[in-house]
Amino acid sequence: xxxxxxxxxxxxxxxxxxxxxxxxxxxxxxxxxxxxxxxxxxxxxxxxxxxxxxxxxxxxxxxxxxxxxxxxxxxxxxxxxxxxxxxxxxxxxxxxxxxxxxxxxxxxxxxxxxxxxxxxxxxxxxxxxxxxxxxxxxxxxxxxxxxxxxxxxxxxxxxxxxxxxxxxxxxxxxxxxxxxxxxxxxxxxxxxxxxxxxxxxxxxxxxxxxxxxxxxxxxxxxxxxxxxxxxxxxxxxxxxxxxxxxxxxxxxxxxxxxxxxxxxxxxxxxxxxxxxxxxxxxxxxxxxxxxxxxxxxxxxxxxxxxxxxxxxxxxxxxxxxxxxxxxxxxxxxxxxxxxxxxxxxxxxxxxxxxxxxxxxxxxxxxxxxxxxxxxxxxxxxxxxxxxxxxxxxxxxxxxxxxxxxxxxxxxxxxxxxxxxxxxxxxxx
Numbered sequence: 001x002x003x004x005x006x007x008x009x010x011x012x013x014x015x016x017x018x019x020x021x022x023x024x025x026x027x028x029x030x031x032x033x034x035x036x037x038x039x040x041x042x043x044x045x046x047x048x049x050x051x052x053x054x055x056x057x058x059x060x061x062x063x064x065x066x067x068x069x070x071x072x073x074x075x076x077x078x079x080x081x082x083x084x085x086x087x088x089x090x091x092x093x094x095x096x097x098x099x100x101x102x103x104x105x106x107x108x109x110x111x112x113x114x115x116x117x118x119x120x121x122x123x124x125x126x127x128x129x130x131x132x133x134x135x136x137x138x139x140x141x142x143x144x145x146x147x148x149x150x151x152x153x154x155x156x157x158x159x160x161x162x163x164x165x166x167x168x169x170x171x172x173x174x175x176x177x178x179x180x181x182x183x184x185x186x187x188x189x190x191x192x193x194x195x196x197x198x199x200x201x202x203x204x205x206x207x208x209x210x211x212x213x214x215x216x217x218x219x220x221x222x223x224x225x226x227x228x229x230x231x232x233x234x235x236x237x238x239x240x241x242x243x244x245x246x247x248x249x250x251x252x253x254x255x256x257x258x259x260x261x262x263x264x265x266x267x268x269x270x271x272x273x274x275x276x277x278x279x280x281x282x283x284x285x286x287x288x289x290x291x292x293x294x295x296x297x298x299x300x301x302x303x304x305x306x307x308x309x310x311x312x313x314x315x316x317x318x319x320x321x322x323x324x325x326x327x328x329x330x331x332x333x334x335x336x337x338x339x340x341x342x343x344x345x346x347x348x349x350x351x352x353x354x355x356x357x358x359x360x361x362x363x364x365x366x367x368x369x370x371x372x373x374x375x376x377x378x379x380x381x382x383x384x385x386x387x388x389x390x391x392x393x394x395x396x397x398x399x400x401x402x403x404x405x406x407x408x409x410x411x412x413x414x415x416x417x418x419x420x421x422x423x424x425x426x427x428x
Contacts (some may be wrong), residue, residue, distance in 0.1 A: 017392075031337040032333065035108060037107070049062055054140075062148070064116070070350040081162065081165060085098075086174050089123070110319065112146070116144075117148075121136065128263075129261075133191040138180070143205075144206070146181060147208050160241075168220070169219050169221055172250070173224070175223060176267075178219060183232045189227070218240065218314070220241055221243070226268050229276055232273065232276050234281075237282040241315075245296035255269060284326075307369075363404045365401045366400050378392075
């Protein structure tokens with residue numbers, strides 16, 4: 001391997017990094033590890049963020065549920081914000097479906113909200129649905145998402161939201177809505193669906209009268225699509241952490257028609273979005289289940305926690321400027337908490353710290369000056385696709401890894417410490 005690493009190890013960045021988000025790099029907050037108990041999370045339920053006419057012409061209130069660490073317990077005066085939208089093919093669904101997800105993000109230190117948006121269109125089985133009506137349902141959802149973000153930005157002080165750290169995402173139709181909101185502008189959607197704006201108004205002028213502007217910092221994308229991959233431009237690209245099934249027939253992982261019905265417009269899926277972001281040099285993280293269909297990683301609470309853990313670590317890596325593009329066909333749990341511990345095994349008593357060198361490497365990598373508490377660890381080397389390509393023991397003060405036969409690329413070196421947690425080194 002000619003070049004294993006081009007940059008400082010992520011595990012050391014906490015001790016040298018200085019940035020406006022430095023407070024977010026302190027400790028294990030915003031990682032895969034909860035820092036608050038269920039009893040330490042507060043919520044505001046059925047908070048109305050706007051109202052608008054639905055597809056039947058009936059005005060409906062648009063509600064939200066917000067979850068956040070209790071004020072008397074959480075010391076931060078501002079926290080990153082995550083907005084989540086439920087799925088349901090723009091036909092059904094409720095914000096309550098994502099209460100668990102929001103609460104788990106809040107337990108990790110975020111403010112998280114789930115919203116209702118207007119659903120309904122002239123759907124018929126056997127590919128006979130009204131495509132004009134379906135496009136208008138997508139447009140309404142985008143309008144409602146925009147209105148919700150405006151509301152939370154306007155009320156940031158009430159919920160102690162850091163408006164420079166706004167993330168959005170969701171499942172299925174919710175993922176479709178949020179990725180379109182992030183990457184598709186008014187002119188582009190007018191060209192694709194010219195009947196929507198005359199009938200429903202502008203994307204940013206529905207639901208409420210607020211005029212607050214915002215910037216999306218990143219996406220939490222779960223088995224969704226974008227209406228046109230060519231609407232994703234380099235100047236609009238933002239980081240994304242995503243999850244998808246390779247056998248999805250509703251939101252095809254690369255491109256395809258909804259429910260394989262060619263009467264509907266062609267959409268581009270999660271992997272296509274990931275690949276385009278990476279081609280623009282944007283950081284992205286994608287986990288794929290090769291034998292999975294629609295709604296993968298969403299069957300059990302454990303699968304949901306897997307996604308939330310990876311998303312939390314991904315977002316924290318953006319705060320701390322150590323984001324690494326990642327693609328995996330395995331379910332690799334996030335373990336970034338060990339990177340950010342304020343009292344950690346990389347800084348043992350006595351002031352010494354271990355090192356990994358050279359950086360970059362051509363033939364061997366040496367792990368030196370290993371602290372006592374790490375000297376019986378298991379060492380695993382992963383490639384950028386999340387595949388374990390080497391496993392060995394770490395039994396003494398020094399260990400050497402032969403990397404001469406490995407191809408160029410990004411690698412992950414993991415130390416498993418039994419019940420003491422894990423430490424991850426990331427190479428670019």
